[in-house]
Amino acid sequence: MVVATRKWIVRQLTLGEFNSSSDVVRRSCRxxxxxxxxxxxxNVLAHFALYGLGLMPYDLMPALVLATALTPPVSFIVAVIAYSVVGFAIHDLAVSRTELERLSRTDMLSGLLNRRAFQDAFDAASGDVTMILFDVDRFKSVNDTHGHKAGDDVIVAVANMLRSIYGEGHVCARIGGEEFAILSFLSSDSDSFALAEAARLKIAGTPISIASGAIQVTISGGIARSTISRxxxxxxxxxxxxxxxxxxGGRNRIIRASQVESLTASQRSRPEQPGDPLPMQRRA
Structure with missing residues (x-):
């Protein structure tokens, strides 16, 4: 019985039969x-059976009239109450589960998607997409100079500007620290680059309010185009x-992945120089 009840509850949550209060009332009445x-x-069958066996202590017709008058409304009211209690409990569980799932996919500081949700969005995307990674330049110095609260204000402000620029047609995420990621579904590489440049210029030109006044930050970005094979x-x-x-290269700029490939190819044709950057070293 317990196992059957548990399976029924899981089935209700999966089917979404109690998504709203109106669903609960409607299904309870039905x-x-x-x-x-x-x-x-x-009740009627029981009366006929008792009458046939001679066990009816009163006349059949008055009993049927009484059963007709009382059984349907009483059973309906009891069933509505019982089913509604269960239905609203399942509805609350479903709402809690939905909220928990949303929180598990959301970066709490910026309100953007987190890294896990960003990768899920990439995996779910059909066709070619463009991935843009943004990083706030010299973010450590913001924390060191103005404090971590100012750093949080910068993260929130940058997230809001990225959200306003990219809108509903794109996927915006904060994937760690001062790093943000975008999935752009624009068909043209030049359009994706132009939108990334617009984001860079807007952030560079917008003062960000902090407790001690206002500061300005810049971002750097890298763009790569996805294909089915990658x-x-x-x-x-x-x-x-x-x-x-x-x-x-100096920060406050957007670089395409194709430029990296061209640079790598040119570096292969000459000996390594003392001033060459380390391949995997990230600068602040």
Whole structure:
């Protein structure tokens, strides 16, 4: 019985039959009507059975009239109450589960998606997409100079500007520290680059309010184009390499992954120089 009840509850949550209060009321009334009809039919059959066996202590017709008058409304009311209690309990559980799932996929500081949700969105995307990685330049100095609360204010402000620029048609996420990631579904590489440039310019030109006044920050970005043959790790690494090159090249700029590939090819044709950047070293 316990196992059957548990499976029924899980099935209700999966099917979404109690998504709203109106769903609970509607389904409770519908189920109560069925229960009332079954109860009335069983009551009538019981009366005929007792009458046939000679066990009826009173006349059949008055008993049937009484059963008809009382059984359907009483059973309906009891069934509505009982089913509604269960239904609202399941509805509350479903709401809690939905909220818990949302929280597990949301970065609490910025309100954007987190890294896990960002990767899920990439995996669910159909066709080619563009991945853009943004990193706030010299973010450590913001924390060291103005305090961690100012750093949080910067993260929130940058997240809000990215959200306003990219809107509903794109996926925005904070994937760690001062690093943000975007999935752009624009069909043109030049359009994706232009939108990333617009984000860079807006953030660079917008003062951010902190407790001690206002500061301005810049961002660097790396862009890589996804294809069906390239998975998340490969695209992310390409965008991250482009971001590193943007940092190494002076910050406050957007670099395409194709530029990294061209630079890598040119470096192969000459000996390594003392001033060359380390391949995997990220600059602040």
């Amino acid at each position: 189920m109560a009507l069925k229960i009332a009809a079954i109860a009335y039919a069983m 998975g998340f790790a490969e695209i992310f690494a390409a965008a991250d390499s482009a971001l590193y090159l943007a940092k190494a």
